[in-house]
Structure formats: structure tokens, C-alpha cells
Amino acid sequence: MLRVEMDRADVPDAGPGETAATVCSLATPAPLLDKNRLDRNLARLSSRMVDQGVVLRPHMKTAKSIDVARHAQRSGAGPITVSTLAEAEYFARHGFRDITYAVGVAPHTADRAMRLRKAGIDIKVLLDSPEQAAMLGAAGRAAGVTPSAFIEIDCDGHRGGLTPTDPKLVVVAAAMVEAGVKLAGVLTHAGESYGLSTPASLVAAAENERAVAVAAATTLRAAGHECPVVSVGSTPTAHFAEDLTGVTEMRAGVYMFFDLVMHGVGVCTTDDIAISVLATVIGTKPEKGWILVDAGWMALSRDRGTAAQRVDQGYGLVCDVAGKIYPDLIVSQASQEHGILAIRLGSAHALPHLPIGAKVRILPNHACATASQHELYNVVSAGSDAIHARWPRIRGW
Amino acid sequence: MLRVEMDRADVPDAGPGETAATVCSLATPAPLLDKNRLDRNLARLSSRMVDQGVVLRPHMKTAKSIDVARHAQRSGAGPITVSTLAEAEYFARHGFRDITYAVGVAPHTADRAMRLRKAGIDIKVLLDSPEQAAMLGAAGRAAGVTPSAFIEIDCDGHRGGLTPTDPKLVVVAAAMVEAGVKLAGVLTHAGESYGLSTPASLVAAAENERAVAVAAATTLRAAGHECPVVSVGSTPTAHFAEDLTGVTEMRAGVYMFFDLVMHGVGVCTTDDIAISVLATVIGTKPEKGWILVDAGWMALSRDRGTAAQRVDQGYGLVCDVAGKIYPDLIVSQASQEHGILAIRLGSAHALPHLPIGAKVRILPNHACATASQHELYNVVSAGSDAIHARWPRIRGW
Numbered sequence: 036m037l038r039v040e041m042d043r044a045d046v047p048d049a050g051p052g053e054t055a056a057t058v059c060s061l062a063t064p065a066p067l068l069d070k071n072r073l074d075r076n077l078a079r080l081s082s083r084m085v086d087q088g089v090v091l092r093p094h095m096k097t098a099k100s101i102d103v104a105r106h107a108q109r110s111g112a113g114p115i116t117v118s119t120l121a122e123a124e125y126f127a128r129h130g131f132r133d134i135t136y137a138v139g140v141a142p143h144t145a146d147r148a149m150r151l152r153k154a155g156i157d158i159k160v161l162l163d164s165p166e167q168a169a170m171l172g173a174a175g176r177a178a179g180v181t182p183s184a185f186i187e188i189d190c191d192g193h194r195g196g197l198t199p200t201d202p203k204l205v206v207v208a209a210a211m212v213e214a215g216v217k218l219a220g221v222l223t224h225a226g227e228s229y230g231l232s233t234p235a236s237l238v239a240a241a242e243n244e245r246a247v248a249v250a251a252a253t254t255l256r257a258a259g260h261e262c263p264v265v266s267v268g269s270t271p272t273a274h275f276a277e278d279l280t281g282v283t284e285m286r287a288g289v290y291m292f293f294d295l296v297m298h299g300v301g302v303c304t305t306d307d308i309a310i311s312v313l314a315t316v317i318g319t320k321p322e323k324g325w326i327l328v329d330a331g332w333m334a335l336s337r338d339r340g341t342a343a344q345r346v347d348q349g350y351g352l353v354c355d356v357a358g359k360i361y362p363d364l365i366v367s368q369a370s371q372e373h374g375i376l377a378i379r380l381g382s383a384h385a386l387p388h389l390p391i392g393a394k395v396r397i398l399p400n401h402a403c404a405t406a407s408q409h410e411l412y413n414v415v416s417a418g419s420d421a422i423h424a425r426w427p428r429i430r431g432w
Numbered sequence: 433m434l435r436v437e438m439d440r441a442d443v444p445d446a447g448p449g450e451t452a453a454t455v456c457s458l459a460t461p462a463p464l465l466d467k468n469r470l471d472r473n474l475a476r477l478s479s480r481m482v483d484q485g486v487v488l489r490p491h492m493k494t495a496k497s498i499d500v501a502r503h504a505q506r507s508g509a510g511p512i513t514v515s516t517l518a519e520a521e522y523f524a525r526h527g528f529r530d531i532t533y534a535v536g537v538a539p540h541t542a543d544r545a546m547r548l549r550k551a552g553i554d555i556k557v558l559l560d561s562p563e564q565a566a567m568l569g570a571a572g573r574a575a576g577v578t579p580s581a582f583i584e585i586d587c588d589g590h591r592g593g594l595t596p597t598d599p600k601l602v603v604v605a606a607a608m609v610e611a612g613v614k615l616a617g618v619l620t621h622a623g624e625s626y627g628l629s630t631p632a633s634l635v636a637a638a639e640n641e642r643a644v645a646v647a648a649a650t651t652l653r654a655a656g657h658e659c660p661v662v663s664v665g666s667t668p669t670a671h672f673a674e675d676l677t678g679v680t681e682m683r684a685g686v687y688m689f690f691d692l693v694m695h696g697v698g699v700c701t702t703d704d705i706a707i708s709v710l711a712t713v714i715g716t717k718p719e720k721g722w723i724l725v726d727a728g729w730m731a732l733s734r735d736r737g738t739a740a741q742r743v744d745q746g747y748g749l750v751c752d753v754a755g756k757i758y759p760d761l762i763v764s765q766a767s768q769e770h771g772i773l774a775i776r777l778g779s780a781h782a783l784p785h786l787p788i789g790a791k792v793r794i795l796p797n798h799a800c801a802t803a804s805q806h807e808l809y810n811v812v813s814a815g816s817d818a819i820h821a822r823w824p825r826i827r828g829w
Binding site (some may be wrong): 062063065066096118119120127138139140141142143144147164166167170192193197226264315316317318319320327329331332333335336337338339370371372374375388392401403404408409410424430431432 | 459460461462492515516517535536537538539540543544560561563564567584589591592599623624658696712713714715717720724726727730731733735736767768769770787788791798800801804806807827828829
């Protein structure tokens, strides 16, 4: 039996997508990023924060791309937020110097963050316990740097953090002083805002997020701590906050791309969704009202975030190759490399005629999850079939 | 403002995980692959197929790793099944020559598959329409090769394919002759078997899969076609088939690793699950019964496949670092980089004491989805903290 251990030079190693210059010649499934929509989304929140007098610290966990980061934060140096130290190291290597790592710190991440700090990066980490303060202080001493950290504040019971009335708040701040960790400020995230869908409830969630963060800062200041930064943020609250008194910075990430979940929350229209997945029709089952495409959950992600919303979009909403939505055509089922397109139950719309080989674009439920299934963005613009650029993205931890 | 365009050599570019030699020193989250369990799972199905006299054609869509492929298929040349042409090209470059691409063919994949065929790879594709036969024939002529394809058979309404009584079956076979496409045989997949949970229903699903595939082959042979291969397969039916008369080959993929969905179906025990995600405790919320870890859906995937089963495992079942299950401790919620561990509702078990920095292993719902969130496998064995090897995996299309 023939056995070839080494790479075989005679075997092609890349599909047509690697060199395609047009949308229609891309190997599918492939992610498309509409630059006009991206720019518009970035400008919208940026201008809103300028009006409010609050620093915008974009969260790069959605895009994970230096090219997108340089559009979102034109200084090219920060401030930005990241969700992994792999992101922190990547953006630091590309010139970003002011980085908040917004996930609770543990021993191995403390050491690694302090190596970045030693390299001159102003990285700030997150904690909510005296144990973390002590281990961060030890990591700082080992690296010969002074760590800087936010105390995580819990504004809506979403995940971690301390409430402003928790007696542990001043205990943690004292432990930071004891451990030689600088208090950067307080940081909270209104994660429960993703479950809302009316303007009034979003305005209230934003005001709660603000009030809780400011209350925590007030408690810390009353105990003699400086607490310079009051950081809040989620894409819904960032777009609905009417008053940000006492807040110094806003964090948001998915607003760059938007998605069907954010559309269901009421933060964007479907015309604002900048990311989509190009797919090809590979089969039809007219007797079942099905069209099969080559984008399954591997290309779209398993995210079913709209399942709990008023309008369930399945695994995504289907558009023609130019981006025009087919009314009520959704990805009703997905397996690894197959998507089944069908008209939404109860709709009077007819299944469009899409022969084998036809291309469609699918708007995703959750941009963070869908983008993470891909290596790069094929950058496109409205009204053109051209691929303007390919922007790589990173993954891992 | 400082702006550095180039990579900064002074910024560290990798976490401790890149060089860690033990499980406890890995940067988390990190995927672990238990080689003892992998070997046992591979031997179990392999020996079952030897007993049945049926060729096993492992599906590499779960593992996507040349190292796993060489364990599953020791010839190092095939037969294997793949779900993307990126997999086909990757395995071909590493010596595999007998490859079935088990997703319906479209114009761009036909061209690309024929380039592999031209390079000497016996790649077989899948179709169920005269249109696909014609475009595949054209791609073969353009490349100067004779294409080989299976007709996809629908045995349970899961997705694509023709039923054995569909008059289109012989029409497609005739279109293949007309287009100069060789009929490799018939291929079906009992995808609905994933929804079952009793041995009797699994035995019945396997028998239905067999009977439908054989009936389709019989129809084609009666119409004068050779139809040499009768290919069936899904992990549940592969393990429950009692009689495979008329079947020539079996395809299965997730059996290599197994997962909680397969456990819920009844195909494996939790002790058979070879893949897990190592995570670190980053916070606690005792008042809510929560432990926070640094494995969210980015590390575990968004797959909630056990939600529809008798026992909902949340986003995964939690074990200690040696792999022993904490009774009823599951990942009850997941955001991008956070998992919330909690005791299953209704359980009398207490939350274990897990301080910040403690490590846990999480068994995933769906091995295909979880593995796809990672770049490589950290290969471990029972009773040892050592990382024996790092096996890379591929992604993309």
C-alpha cells in the first residue's frame, strides 16, 4: 500500500476562494463584511459617545481583526477591550497599548498579562475577590511591574461581580492596596439587556447600569480610593443610554457588525447587519419546501439566539447575493455542512426559485459566534461584486 | 500618539500553553484528547465492522486531524469520508487516496474535486439530481478525468437524497451515464437516529437505513447500472445494526470521540468520551450556587444538543482535572468566554469547593462542534498529567 508521509506537492492545497476577486467566484461558505455598513455602525456609536462626552473603548471580541480595530479606534493604539489574552497580545503586537482584558483574572492569566505590562502595554485586568487581588499582586512583583485592575460590578445578576452594597467591595479594594495593585476603577456589563426588546426597557437598563457603576465608584471613593474610571457597556445599553453622568467610558463590541439578535432587541435594522455568510445551493426538496445550501452550523455557528425572541430567525435570514432579503426565507435547520432553507411557518410567501449553484447570503443570529467560525473577512461594499480586501482574524486563547 | 505598524518583537506572542508539558500548566481553555478512550472507541467499531464483513470508512469531519486519521485508518491511505474539500485536500496531501466527499456537489466544488482527481486521488462525490450529474460531467471533461459519484438516498427524511421508489432515481443514474460520470454506488445517512434513545429504536433505524440503501441499489441494478458500493452510516446505527446484508461500507465519525449527545442516545457511556475542555475557575457566586470558569461558548461551542434529550447537560458535564465527574455539576450558562457551573436543578448534590485557579474538565454536548472551536488536541492518557503530543486540526472549506 502506498503511504506518503510528506505533503504531496502535486495535490492542490487551496480552493478557488483563495484568489477570488469577486463575490460570485468565492468558494463557499464564505463570510462577507459590508464595509459601508461597518463604517456607518462605527460612526453611529462613536458620534453618540462624543455627544455624551464619554470615551468609547471598543470591544474587539466580535471582530478579532486588526483591520477592523483600526477602523473602530483610529489612533491605532487604544483604548480597546479584549476577551482573551491572545487578543491582547495580537493587538499589542500591532501597536495597541491601552487594553482592558474584561474577563476575571486567574493565576495563569495574571502572569501572562504582567508579561505584556512588562513589555510596556497598559493592560488592565478584572477581579472581584481578595484572592485575585493577592495573586495579581504576586504576579506583578514577579514581573517587576505594578498591576492595574478594575473591580467587576454586578449590575443585573448576569454573571460575576459585586453589587455596590456588598461589603466585599471595600474589602477587595483594600486587598488591592495591600497587594500593590492599582485600582483602575469599576467595570460593569449589562448582559441582561440582550433579553430586552422595547426602547423603554433598554433605556431603563442603561440607566440601571450607569447608576450601579456610579454607586460602586462612590462607595469606593468614600472609602478613600481614587477609582478614576467608571466603565459600563453592552451594545444595547450603549445605544439607548440617555444620561451617562458619572460614567467615563463605554464598552461595546457587536455594534460594529450587528446581527439578528440585536435586530430582535431593537438596536439595529436588518440593513445595518454588516456580516453575512455566502452560501451555494446544493440541492432542492420541493415536495418539502426545502432548499439545501452548503452553509451549516460550521459556517453559521450553533447560535440560536433569536429562538427566545419574538421572531425566531432559525439559523439565519436569507438574502440574495446582492443582500436583498427574501421575505420569510430562513435557515430552518442546520447540520455540520448543510443548511435547510424554508419559508417561515405561517408565512404566505412562496419559496423562491433557486437552482443548484445559485448563491445566497445569510444574515447570522450572533455576529460574534458566526465570525468566529471563519479565518478572515471578505470585505465588500453595496452595489459591487468586488472583494476589496481580505482581513484576517485571530482565534484561540 | 505612538503608532507601531509592524509586529512588535518585544511583545510576547504566546501563552504558557504553547510549551506546557503537563495538563496543569496548560493555558485554559484547552481541549484534551484521551488517547486510551480514543483507541478503545476506534477498536470497538472497527472490530464490529470486521465481524459484519463491512468496510469501515471513517468520517473525518469530527477530528479533522491527520494524526487521528492515521489511528482510525491505519493504512494511511483510506478509505475515509470528509465533509469539506479543505479536508479532502489536507488528507490527500498527507497520503490519503480514497476519499468520499459526502456533501452534495455544486459547480465550484465539482471543479475543485476534479482537480484532486486529476492529481491521482480517488475522490467520489455526492449528487441527487440530473443537473448535478451534468455539471459534474462537464467538470470532469474540463479536467480530463472521469468523475465518480454516489447517488444520495433519503432513508429517513433527514435532509437531501432520493427515496428508493422515487422515479428520479433511475433518471439521475441515466443522466450520469449521459454525462460520463461513473456511478460509485448509493449512499445514505440515518441522521434522524440522533433523536432516538432506546436500543430497539436504534436497531430499527439501522435496519431501515440498510433496507432503504439496498432497495435503491436493487432498483438501479434492475435498470442495468452496476452500483458497486452500498454505503450507510451514522454513529448510532453503526453501533446498533444487527444485520448489514447487502451493505458494503459503513461511515461514522463522532464515534472516535463520542460526546454527551451520543451518551443520551445510548451509544456510549460518559467514560467513553475522549474529548474534554480544560478550564480554570475565575470567580464564585456562592449566594447563587455559581462557579465561574474561563470556558464559555467560544471553547465549548453553542451546541445544546442535549436540550432535547431526557437529561439536559447544559453546555457540558463537569469533571475534576483527572476526569472524574462531579455528580450533577453542569455548565448551566455560557457567554463568549465565561461558563457558569451550577448543580443541576432538582439535584441533592452540593456544589463542590473549587477556589479561583482550580482546574476542571468539561465533557461536551457535541464533539464535532466543540473540537471545531480549537486549533489542536492536547493528547493525554488516564492517570497521567503529561501532554503526550499536540495534534493539529484543520478548519475552513
